[in-house]
Amino acid sequence: MNYLTGRLVTFPLVLLGVSLIVFIAIRLVPGDSITAMLGTEAGLLTPKQREALAAYFGIDQPWFIQYWRWLYDLFHGDLGVSVTYGRPVLDVILERFPLTLELALLSMIVALLVGVPAGVYAATHNEQPSDLGVRIIAMVGQSTPNFVLGLVIIYILSAGFGILPVMGTFTSIWQDPLTNLSQMILPAVTLGFAFAASVTRISRSAMLDILKDDYVRTARSKGASSRAVIWRHALPNALIPVVTLSGIEFSYLLGGAVIVEQIFALPGLGRLVLDAILQRDYALVQGTVLFIAFNVMVVNLLVDLAYATLDPRIRLGER
C-alpha cells in the first residue's frame, strides 16, 4: 500500500515535468503556427496581420505567461482548444485513443500468442535445427522495420490478390466489430511481428535458465511429466522478463504507432501527435504528450503490480 501511495504521489510531479519540457521544446523548434498554416506565404503578412494571427493562435505572449495560462486551465480540467480541429483537445484525444488502445492490445495478443510458445519450443529443443530455425525467424522479425513489412503486406494483398481491407474510412469496434477487426488485423500483425520476435527470444533464454534450476530438476525427479514441468513449473517464472518486456512495449504502443498508422491510414494517437507537431498545434501537442505520459506511468505501475502476482517472492515497497 505504501508503495502504491508513493508511486501515486510522484505522478503529478512527473507529469508537470513532462508538460514543461514539451511546452518549451515545441516552442524552441523554428517555425510557428503561422508559418505552419501559411508556408512561405507568411512572408506576405504585414506586421499588424502577423500580430492578429499570433493573437488568434494564442502565441502573442511570452512563453512563461502562455505556460502559466495553460497550467491554470489544466488544473480546471481544461486542456485547451486545438486550432486545427476547432474543438477541445481532450475530445480529440479521447476520439483517437480507442483505436490506439485496440491496436496496442491486438498487437500484444499477436506477439504473446506467437512469441511465448515459439520461445518455449525453442528452449525445449535447445541447439537442435528447429531451435535454430526459430532463432533465425526471430532475428529476421526483429530486424525488419515495420514500414517494410506493412508496405509488403499491402502490396502483396492488393497487387497479388486484388483484396485489401477498407482503408481510409475507419470503423470503430462499437459500430461494426467485423469490419473493425478486418481493418485492424493487418496493422496488428505488422506491429506484432517484431514484438513477437523479441518475446520469442526473451522467453527462450529465460526458459533455458529456469530449466537448469534445482526446483525444475526436483519436479522432474518426483515424476512430473515433461509437459507439466514446462508449462506449470517453469513457464510462470520464465514469464517475468516477458511481462517486463510487454509492459515497456505496450506503453510504447500506447503512444501511438506513427509509422503503421501512416501506412494503414489509421487515425490514431501517433498520427494525431505527428500532425499536431507538423502543424504547430501547440495545445494539441501538449495535451497529447501529457496524455501519453500518463498512460505510460499507469502501465508501468500495473507491470510492477503484476510482478508481485506472478512471483510471490517479490514484495513491492520492502527493502
Added chain:
Amino acid sequence: MAIRTTKTRLTGMAVAAMLGIAAVAAPAQAETLRMAWAQDATGLDPHKQTAFPSLRLLELVYEPLVRLDSKLQIMPAIAESWEYSADGKTLTFMIDADAKFQNGAPVTSADVKASFERILNEETGAVARANFLSIDGIDAPDANTVVFNLSQPDAPMLTAMTDINAAVLPASEIAAGSVGTKTVGSGPFSLEKWDPNSKATLVANKDWAGGMPGVDGIDISVFPDESAILAAMRTKQIDFALMNDPLIATLVPRESGLQLNREAVLSYHVLQLNPSRSPFTELGVRQAISCAIDRQQILDTASLGEGRVTGPLTIPAYASDPNSLFCYTRDVEKAKKLLADAGYADGFSTTVIAATGEPPTAASEAQVIQAQLAEIGITVEIEMMELNVYIDRWLKADFDMAVALNGGRADPFTMYNRYWTKAGNLQKVSNYIDDTLDSLMMKGRAETDPAARKETFAAFEKHLAEMSPWIWLYNSYNYTAQQDNVKGFTPTPTGSLFSLSEVTVE
C-alpha cells in the same frame, strides 16, 4: 492462364477469409465519389488558408467572383459579367441573380463588399490582401452590382480575384465571426463533416447556380502514404486521388482500370541563390552556377523526367522557349571562365538548404546540384530539414542557396511582384534589387493589351534569367489518378479540383 488467375483468386479469398476480411473491395458506388489524398486541408477559412489541400477543398465549397478555366481564361463564377472603365480605375461586376449561399440566402453585392473589406482588414490576417491594395473603396449601388474603385489601373487584380483566397462569404457569417468554424459557401458542394487529417464529407449543393453536380457527394479520406492510395485504388476502394510523388504516380498507368491525369503546373522547382551573401553578390558567380547546372539532368534524375525545363514564367500564355534564355544549354567551360573572372578560379564552399519530403524530389535535386557544381569547383554541403524549420530559415533569408518549389500564379505580375519589385513583400527573401525588373513589372501591371503585356514580361523573363539571382529548373506535373469509370474531370495548371463538380461515376 485462366486457371492460374482462378487459382490466384481462390488463394486470395482464402487469405482474406483467414484474415477475417469481411468487406472485400466494395463495388464502385454510382453516386458518391470516393477520393483520397495524402495531405489534408489545414483549416476552413478561405481568406486565411494557403496550403494546397486547403485551397482544393475550399474551392468546392466557396466561390470567388470569377474563376479560371483549364486554359487559365477568366470565366464567370458569382459574377456573370464584369467590366473595367476606360481609365482602368473602376472595375464593375454584375452578380448572378441565381447565386445562393448554402443557407438559402442570395449572394448580394453587400456580401461581396463585406468579403473584400474583410480581406483588406489587417486584423483578419489574410495574405491575399497584398493583391488588392489598389482598392480604394467598394460601392454596392444595387443588390446585384458591385463597383471596385481603384487607386491605379491594375490589370492583374482580376486574375487575383479568381483565387479562392478572394472567396465571397456571407456578410452575416463575417459579422458573426463564424468564418472558419462554420462553412457557408455558394459552391457546388457543402461540407457536411470534417475530421482533420482523417476524412471530409462533401454533399452536392442542389441549389448551386452552376447546376446540379454530377455526383451526390465526395468522401475524402486522408492516406498519408501514397503507396497505400495506389493499393486502395487497385482494389477499387478509391475512385479518385491526388498524388504528389512522381515515383508513385508513374506506376498508376501500369494498373488496369486506372488512369493518370498529368497537367503541367504553374509552380516551379528552383535553386534560389542568396545575392546578399558573398560570393553570390557577384553576377559572374551566379551566372557561372546557371551555366554549370544541367536542368534536364536534374529533371531526369530527381523527377524521372516528369516535367519540363522552364524559365521564370510557367504560365503557358507567357512562357518563352527556355533555350532562348541565358545558359539554358549547359556550358561547363563558360561556367569555369565566369567563375575565374569573378575571382573564384579555385571555386568555393557553400551550403544548400532543402525541406525533407517537400517536395518529394527535394533531396535528389540537391544531390544532383551538388554533383554538377562540384565539376566547376564549388563544394556544396546539403542541409535537409523539416518543412517548418526550412520555411523559418527561408523567410529570414538565412541560407546560401535553397532548393525550393515555389507556387505560381496565373498572372506574371501577381506571381513575381513579391520578389522582383522594390516594394515586393518577399524582397527580403530574394535580396535582389534591379531597376530594369522593377520598371518592367510596373509597366506590365498597368498594361491591358495582351500582346504588349506578353512582350513586356518576355523582356522581364530574359533579364531575370540573365541576372541569375535564382536558377529556375523545371515545372512538374500535377497528378490525379482515377478509375476508368470516373468521367468528366479536367485537370488545370493551377491544380484546381473544381471540375469535380462535373464528374460522374458510371
